[in-house]
Amino acid sequence: MRTLLKYREVWLLAAIAAMVAVISLRFPGFARPGNLAAVFNDTAILMILALGQMAVILTRSIDLSMASNLALTGMVVAMANAAYPEIPVPLLIVFAMAIGLALGALNGLLVWKLGIPAIVVTLGTLTIYRGATFVVSGGAWVNADQMSPAFISLQRGAFLGLPVLSWIALAVIALFYLLMTRTPLGRSIYAIGVNPTASVYAGIDVGRTKFVVFCISGLLAGLSGYLWISRYVIASVEVANGYELNIIAACVIGGVSIAGGIGSVGGAVLGALFLGIISTALPVINISPFWQMAISGGAIILAVVLNARSERKIGRIILREAAA
Template identity: 80%
Template sequence: MKAFLRYREVWLLAAIVVLIGLVSMRFPGFANLGNLRQLFNDTSILMILALGQMVVILTRSIDLSMASNLCFTGMVVAMLNAAHPAIPIPLLIVIALLVGLVLGAINGFLVWRLNIPSIVVTLGTLTIYRGATFVISGGAWVNADQMSPEFIGLQRAAFLGIPVLSWIAILVIASFFLLMTRTALGRSIYAIGVNPTASVYAGIDVGRTKFIVFCISGVAAGLCGYLWISRYVIASVEVANGYELNIIAACVIGGISIAGGIGSVGGAVLGALFLGIISNALPVINISPFWQMAISGSAIILAVVLNARGERRQGRIILKKAEAA
C-alpha cells in the first residue's frame, strides 16, 4: 500500500525531471543548481497554499476562499506596516497567521456547526473576504515605497545560501509531513476522507476535524498573505485574484483525489512544483506566456485521467488483500 502511494509520486517526479530535461535541451542553463533553487523559491508560496488546501480536500471538503483570505491578510499586514513601521516583522507575521486563522475558522464554523457544504460556504466567503479587503483599504493600494525595508527584505535575506522564503516553505513542508504521518489528527483526516461514517463509529469527531482543517488552510493562507505581499511588494484588492483555482490545480496534479482520502504531502509539493516549472520554463524556451494557461489546463486533465486509473487499480488491490485475509 505504502509502496504503491510512493509509486504515484515517483511518476510525478519522473515527469518533472523529464520536463526539466526537455527545457534544458532548448536552454542548457535551466537545470543548473542556482536556477533550480530559484525555481523552488518561486514556487514556495504555491506549495504552502497547496498543502493547506490538501488537508481540506482530504476530508472531502474544498476551500475556495484561500486566495481571498491571502488578499485580505496581506492587505492587513501591509496597511499595518505602512501606518506603523515600528511594529517588528515577526509580530506582523504572527498577526498574519492570526487573521488567516480567524478567516479560516469562520469557514470551518459554518461547515461544522451549520452543516453547509464547504463549496457553498467558501464560495460565499470568497467574495466576502475580497470585498472586505476593499472596505478596509478603501480601494487604495499599498505600494513598495510605503513598506518598510525590513518588511520587504526579510524573505529575501539568505540563510546558508538559501533565501528565508525557501526556508519557510521547507519548514512548512516538514511540519505538514509530521502532521499527516505522525499525529492522530493526520490519521483522522485521512480516515474521514476514506469513510466519514466509519470514522464516526471509530470515535472521530468529524465536524470538529473539519473545523480544524479549515483553520489549517486559513493559517496557511494568512502566512502566504504576508509572503505574497512582501514578495511582489504591492497590496491591492486584485492580489491573487482567481488564484484559488491554481491552488486546487496543484493539488489535483499532485494526485490528491477530490473525492477525499487519497493524497500526500509529497504529491502536493510536486504538483505545485510542476505548475511552477511550467510558468518558469515557457519564457526561457521562447514560448509566449499566453500558452501557460492552456498547458496547465491540459496538465490538469491529463493528471485526473491518470489519477483515476491509479485509484481504480488501488481499489482492486485492497479487495485482493481482503480476500486473502
C-alpha cells in the same frame, strides 16, 4: 523497483526531470543548481498554500477562499506596516497568521455547525473576503515606498545559500509531513476522507476535524499573505486573483484525490513545483502564455484521469480481498 514505481510521486518527479531536461535543450542554463533553487523559491508560496488545501481536500471538502484570505490578510498587514512602521515584522507575521486563522475558522464553523457544503461556504466567503479587502483599503494600493525596509527584506535574506522564503517553505513542508504521518490528527484526516461513517464509529469527531483543517488552511493563507505582499511589494484588491485555481491544480496534479482520503505531502509539493516550472521556464523559451495555460490544463485533466483509474483499481483490490 516495481514497488517504487507504484508511487505517484516517483512518476511526477520523473516528469519534472524530463521537463527540465527538455527546457535545458533550449536554455542550457536552466538546469543549473542556482537557477533551480530560484524556481523553488518562486514556487514556495504555492507549495505552502497547496499543503493547506490538501488537508481540506483529504476530508472530502474544498477551500475556494484561500487566495481571497491571502489578499485580505496581506492588505491588512501592509496597511498596518505603512501606518506603524515601528511594529516588529515578526509580530506582523503572527498578526497575519492570526487573521488567516480567524477567516479559516469562520469557514470551518459554517461547515461544522450549520452543515453547509464546503464548496458553497467557501465560494461565498471567497467573495466576502475579496470585497472586505476593497472595503478595508478603500480601493487604494499599498506600494513599496509605503512599506518599511524590514517588512520587505525579511524573507529576501539568505541562509546557507537559500533565501529565507525557501527555508520557510521547507519548514512548513517538514511540519506538515510530521502532522500528516505522525499525529492522530493526520490519521483522522485520512480516515474521514476514506470513510466518514466508519470514522464516526471509530470515535473520530468528523465535524471538529473538518473545522481544524479549515483553520490550518486559513493559517497558511495568512502566512502566505505576508509572504506574497513582502515579495511582490504591492498590496491591492487584485492580489492573487484567481490563484485558488492554481492551488487546487497543484493538489490534483500531485495526486490528491478530490474524493478525499488519498494524497501526500510530497505529491502536493511536487504538483506545485510542476506548475512553478511551467510558469517560470516556458516564457524563457518563448512559448506563448496560451500554450502555458493549455499545458497546465492538460496536466490537470491527465492527473484527474490517473487519479480516477488508481481509485477504481484500489476499489477492485479491496473487493477481491474482502471476497477472499
